[in-house]
Amino acid sequence: MYAEVQTVERLTPSMVRIVLHNGDLENFDASTATDSYINARFVPQGSPLVVPFEADDLEALDPEHRPRPRRFTVRRWDNERRELTIDFVAHGDAGYAGTWAQRATPGDRLQFSGPSGSYRPSNETDWHLLVGDESALPAIAASIESLSAGAIASVFVVVDGPEHELPLRSNAEVSVTWLHRNSSVAPETLLAEAVANAEFPAGTFDVFVHGEAGEVRAVRKHLLADRNVDAAAASISPYWRRTYTDEAWREVKRDWMSEQARDIAAA
Ligand SMILES: Cc1cc2nc3c(=O)[nH]c(=O)nc-3n(C[C@H](O)[C@H](O)[C@H](O)COP(=O)(O)OP(=O)(O)OC[C@H]3O[C@@H](n4cnc5c(N)ncnc54)[C@H](O)[C@@H]3O)c2cc1C
Numbered sequence: 001m002y003a004e005v006q007t008v009e010r011l012t013p014s015m016v017r018i019v020l021h022n023g024d025l026e027n028f029d030a031s032t033a034t035d036s037y038i039n040a041r042f043v044p045q046g047s048p049l050v051v052p053f054e055a056d057d058l059e060a061l062d063p064e065h066r067p068r069p070r071r072f073t074v075r076r077w078d079n080e081r082r083e084l085t086i087d088f089v090a091h092g093d094a095g096y097a098g099t100w101a102q103r104a105t106p107g108d109r110l111q112f113s114g115p116s117g118s119y120r121p122s123n124e125t126d127w128h129l130l131v132g133d134e135s136a137l138p139a140i141a142a143s144i145e146s147l148s149a150g151a152i153a154s155v156f157v158v159v160d161g162p163e164h165e166l167p168l169r170s171n172a173e174v175s176v177t178w179l180h181r182n183s184s185v186a187p188e189t190l191l192a193e194a195v196a197n198a199e200f201p202a203g204t205f206d207v208f209v210h211g212e213a214g215e216v217r218a219v220r221k222h223l224l225a226d227r228n229v230d231a232a233a234a235s236i237s238p239y240w241r242r243t244y245t246d247e248a249w250r251e252v253k254r255d256w257m258s259e260q261a262r263d264i265a266a267a
Contacts, residue, residue: 001027002052002111003084005104012164014134016088016101017075020110023052025082029115034143035208035235036074036117038086040110041067042096051109067111070097070246071239073138074115087138095245119208119235120146126203127152131191131219133211134159135239137166143208147172152201158191158215187242192218196226206234213238213249213256221263231261 001024009017030036043049047065049057058066076085088101100110121128121143130140130153137157144153151172158179159165165178177198179190192215207229209219216238223229223236238256241249 001025001113002109005106005108005110006083007106008101008104010090011087011166012159014090014160014164015137015166016090016104018086018088018101018104020084020086021082023109025084028077028082028084030074030077030079031115031117033115033117033120034146035119035139035210036115037071037139038074038084038112038114039069039071039116040097040112041069042100042110043067044096051111053111068096068246072097073136073142074117075138075142089134097246119143121151121153121208122206124204125206127154127201127205129154129195129200129205129207129209131156131195131207131209131211133157133191133215134164135212136208136210139210140208141166141168144168144170144172144174147174154198154201156191156194156198158187158211187212188214188218191215192222195219196222200227207236209234209236210239213241217260217263220260224264231264 003020003023003025006019006021011017043051044065049061049065049067072086074084075087089098090102091098093099130143132140140155140157144155147153147170149171153172153174155174155176158181161180161182168176177194179194181187181190185193207223209216216236220236224231
């Protein structure tokens with residue numbers, strides 16, 4: 001399916017919000033998951049490919065002209081207006097998706113499949129722990145917006161600096177801790193240390209931890225080793241890996257996940 005850019009808004013120096021409309025959004029089958037995501041296909045600059053395209057159209061293309069798949073969270077779906085909001089991290093001139101978002105203008109088209117997704121704050125726990133970076137902010141924001149008054153959540157988000165923080169809205173009682181990468185602590189340990197030093201609310205909690213692979217891994221290790229979190233019941237996974245393109249990351253991700261699974265045994 002595909003959709004057209006309706007509006008482009010710079011939310012922070014590192015975040016571009018794009019609202020999509022038209023195209024095939026009439027058939028968009030929204031998910032109830034608050035981390036639901038689309039798998040978008042970014043057409044490289046200079047490619048003759050025109051959106052919407054069919055799988056057959058790709059066969060004749062040089063590899064460098066083929067679309068690059070990238071996953072992006074459904075920040076908001078407006079069912080009545082059939083509008084899909086995606087918040088893209090703008091991370092310089094590298095990458096297909098980030099640069100597409102920074103250059104996007106109304107009428108541009110984006111082809112994608114989905115949505116898929118699996119996390120939604122549990123109704124069974126006393127509170128919710130959500131941890132991540134800019135790339136996980138759309139899912140964290142959607143998750144806490146879904147909470148009712150009386151629910152409790154603790155949120156930890158690492159961004160580059162105060163100007164990269166976003167207002168987070170919720171009817172629940174949410175404590176938000178913003179961390180800034182320009183501190184003296186290595187990014188891999190910044191989030192984990194903040195979570196480790198936090199006094200958790202009483203009772204049972206569910207867990208959502210997503211973002212940069214090294215940062216996620218350090219938080220995961222702490223939660224499993226020191227907070228008795230059950231890995232099988234937690235939503236923890238790396239969205240991207242610093243210095244790796246998505247293609248390069250997907251090539252090594254399986255080995256990374258196997259290594260990560262051994263972290264606790266090795267601790
Ligand atoms: C399920 C899922 C949901 C996601 N949802 C979102 C979302 O809603 N918004 C969002 O922005 N991202 C989201 N991501 C992450 C996004 O898919 C990756 O960051 C992707 O690599 C970006 O593609 P690109 O073409 O811009 O950069 P790539 O070509 O993949 O990478 C180019 C360079 O940029 C670096 N890079 C990639 N991402 C970032 C980043 N976030 N910050 C700094 N440097 C980066 C890479 O390490 C590499 O050095 C999600 C990922 C998954 C798996």
